[in-house]
Amino acid sequence: MKPDSFSSSQGISRRRVxxxxxxxxxxxSLAEAAGAQTAGVQGSTSAGxxxxxxxxxxxxxxxxxxxxxxxxxxxxxxxxxxxxxxxDQDGTLWVEHPAYAQAMFAIARVVELAPxxxxxxxxxxxxxxxxxNAEGIAKLKEEEWAQIxxxxxxxxxxxxxxxLVMTWIAGAKHPRFKRLYTDLTYVPMREAMDLLRTxxxxxxxxxxxxxxxxxxxxxxxxxxxxxxxxxxxIAAKYEFVNGQPALMREPKLFFxxxxxxxxxxxxxxxGKRPYAAFGNSTGDQQMLEWTxxxxxxxxxxxxxxxxxxxxxxxxxxxxxxxxSVGTFSTALMTEAQTRxxxxxxxxxxxxxxxxxx
Amino acid sequence: MKPDSFSSSQGISRRRVxxxxxxxxxxxSLAEAAGAQTAGVQGSTSAGxxxxxxxxxxxxxxxxxxxxxxxxxxxxxxxxxxxxxxxDQDGTLWVEHPAYAQAMFAIARVVELAPxxxxxxxxxxxxxxxxxNAEGIAKLKEEEWAQIxxxxxxxxxxxxxxxLVMTWIAGAKHPRFKRLYTDLTYVPMREAMDLLRTxxxxxxxxxxxxxxxxxxxxxxxxxxxxxxxxxxxIAAKYEFVNGQPALMREPKLFFxxxxxxxxxxxxxxxGKRPYAAFGNSTGDQQMLEWTxxxxxxxxxxxxxxxxxxxxxxxxxxxxxxxxSVGTFSTALMTEAQTRxxxxxxxxxxxxxxxxxx
Numbered sequence: 257m258k259p260d261s262f263s264s265s266q267g268i269s270r271r272r273v274x275x276x277x278x279x280x281x282x283x284x285s286l287a288e289a290a291g292a293q294t295a296g297v298q299g300s301t302s303a304g305x306x307x308x309x310x311x312x313x314x315x316x317x318x319x320x321x322x323x324x325x326x327x328x329x330x331x332x333x334x335x336x337x338x339x340x341x342x343x344d345q346d347g348t349l350w351v352e353h354p355a356y357a358q359a360m361f362a363i364a365r366v367v368e369l370a371p372x373x374x375x376x377x378x379x380x381x382x383x384x385x386x387x388x389n390a391e392g393i394a395k396l397k398e399e400e401w402a403q404i405x406x407x408x409x410x411x412x413x414x415x416x417x418x419x420l421v422m423t424w425i426a427g428a429k430h431p432r433f434k435r436l437y438t439d440l441t442y443v444p445m446r447e448a449m450d451l452l453r454t455x456x457x458x459x460x461x462x463x464x465x466x467x468x469x470x471x472x473x474x475x476x477x478x479x480x481x482x483x484x485x486x487x488x489x490i491a492a493k494y495e496f497v498n499g500q501p502a503l504m505r506e507p508k509l510f511f512x513x514x515x516x517x518x519x520x521x522x523x524x525x526x527g528k529r530p531y532a533a534f535g536n537s538t539g540d541q542q543m544l545e546w547t548x549x550x551x552x553x554x555x556x557x558x559x560x561x562x563x564x565x566x567x568x569x570x571x572x573x574x575x576x577x578x579x580s581v582g583t584f585s586t587a588l589m590t591e592a593q594t595r596x597x598x599x600x601x602x603x604x605x606x607x608x609x610x611x612x613x
Numbered sequence: 614m615k616p617d618s619f620s621s622s623q624g625i626s627r628r629r630v631x632x633x634x635x636x637x638x639x640x641x642s643l644a645e646a647a648g649a650q651t652a653g654v655q656g657s658t659s660a661g662x663x664x665x666x667x668x669x670x671x672x673x674x675x676x677x678x679x680x681x682x683x684x685x686x687x688x689x690x691x692x693x694x695x696x697x698x699x700x701d702q703d704g705t706l707w708v709e710h711p712a713y714a715q716a717m718f719a720i721a722r723v724v725e726l727a728p729x730x731x732x733x734x735x736x737x738x739x740x741x742x743x744x745x746n747a748e749g750i751a752k753l754k755e756e757e758w759a760q761i762x763x764x765x766x767x768x769x770x771x772x773x774x775x776x777l778v779m780t781w782i783a784g785a786k787h788p789r790f791k792r793l794y795t796d797l798t799y800v801p802m803r804e805a806m807d808l809l810r811t812x813x814x815x816x817x818x819x820x821x822x823x824x825x826x827x828x829x830x831x832x833x834x835x836x837x838x839x840x841x842x843x844x845x846x847i848a849a850k851y852e853f854v855n856g857q858p859a860l861m862r863e864p865k866l867f868f869x870x871x872x873x874x875x876x877x878x879x880x881x882x883x884g885k886r887p888y889a890a891f892g893n894s895t896g897d898q899q900m901l902e903w904t905x906x907x908x909x910x911x912x913x914x915x916x917x918x919x920x921x922x923x924x925x926x927x928x929x930x931x932x933x934x935x936x937s938v939g940t941f942s943t944a945l946m947t948e949a950q951t952r953x954x955x956x957x958x959x960x961x962x963x964x965x966x967x968x969x970x
Contacts, residue, residue, distance in 0.1 A: 482884025494873025516851025527839025
């Protein structure tokens, strides 16, 4: 999928899954090959603020921002109640390649549900997923993904869905790293979250992914409570089921928390403009613009995936391979330079990426 | 408007305005007559927890709940991070009769904008508003109110809208009490909010009214910050205006935070089930059901407007006059009794209603 059609998409949740699946093919072989060399011992937590960052403009930008906004004598001092920092999740806080974790969850659910649906063996799009034919999966149309989302993300209570996600994420492993997805968070970003929190900032996750999907593990993994997770969502209906009220999930997109939706979502959920925003793709562009349009010191950072050895490398900015998952377009890079946003090079700015290194 | 059609309404924001305006006629004369006798000196703040409450089951229910949920030795102890209390606004925290403040704002805006729209003098529905013919206003159809909302609540940036609300609410006076709307909050309810906060509860406003409308004054008036105001909202669009990103308000309902929408809104914004919920009308029924369906001690309270002398009396529960603004139906009273919700009698449970008494 081209970056342009991705960024202008309305049904982004479905498209995200589609985009994710589309790269599964290419990734599968690479993943297997790379798996062994990345196995290691679970690392200890870091020694001090930003200790996993190499010295350089990115690390300095964070420290400078914290100092400017929290020093009471600074012209850019920010009242504690206004200290808001927002973080995209996929590709900013944890690995998003070869496919979004949520796309993997959807595929796993189809496989799990298949025994109860013998007709799926011969009914597209389910038959395509079940065939394991990666090329076929990559070619599924948006309407077909909508059908897959309907059976994997809707038609149940919210409670039941969260339970499914928690169970899946407790066991599912990343195809290349052979580790739980929740082990694949970026240590330097968690250090940035920690530093900001220590300095009175409220840290929010603002994700194009599903809000309930991310809430199912965000508190445990990032220390971010449910009320600080803003994401895309499908419609819900209040109903009595077995004598108890339930919030039933409906197969219809309600809110698309991507692109301009990120600024809208932040205003809707927080009602305050962030002072710091972290993203990594075209879907985060407007969140950074919105943050930067405020007065005073504002931190705007983009994670740039340029480390194919320790993680992945994709752009197409900087001539890296194009990707429909977490596209970092050349236009985004130009905007970052024009507006003075800080681009974090995973390769050069991060001493360590994962805790198990 | 009948309670049934009110509670099943989808376009509730517009209907709320309609319902509000429909009672303006009846209220106008009453208001004038009652105005003089309620004038008084701005009261001091209260002496202690729930000091404006008379002894009785309602006051006891609040104290018992706080003790049960915060005493570490109690079987119903609740961890601080889960202490969520939700409050409806109109009719629960402040006066909603004869019309919702937001309906008065919409009417005032039409009057204010009229000089720039000479055609309104002869174009319904604006001509009806401008005529001041209360009977005509009361008969405006839903589509006509949508037109009024489009020019008063949309077609501008969110920032500009909030500015308008702040200006209006700083000067607009209630027709009967001749006081600022923000002076017409209920002291006993603010004491309940204070007591809960002192005991570690996070207090949320969950309103069928407009989220941005209420946020414009909620922090100053109730001490509730923007991120703890959940309300109905219209759609927004991210756009560049004069080189700066803006959230432009569109004339289209996005979220109806009433009835089942209150449970959905709480889950969407907070992601946790409240332990305490306060409402006063059929629009709050599902919020109390949702709260009560949780385990442990849960406080479910309904304010019952049965004090025509100090405030208003409306039902139709208990044989009070029917009202399309803040309907307390007989069915709601039956449900309250069946489920053991506490009904607060404004007349008997509240020693003092307003701070100026």
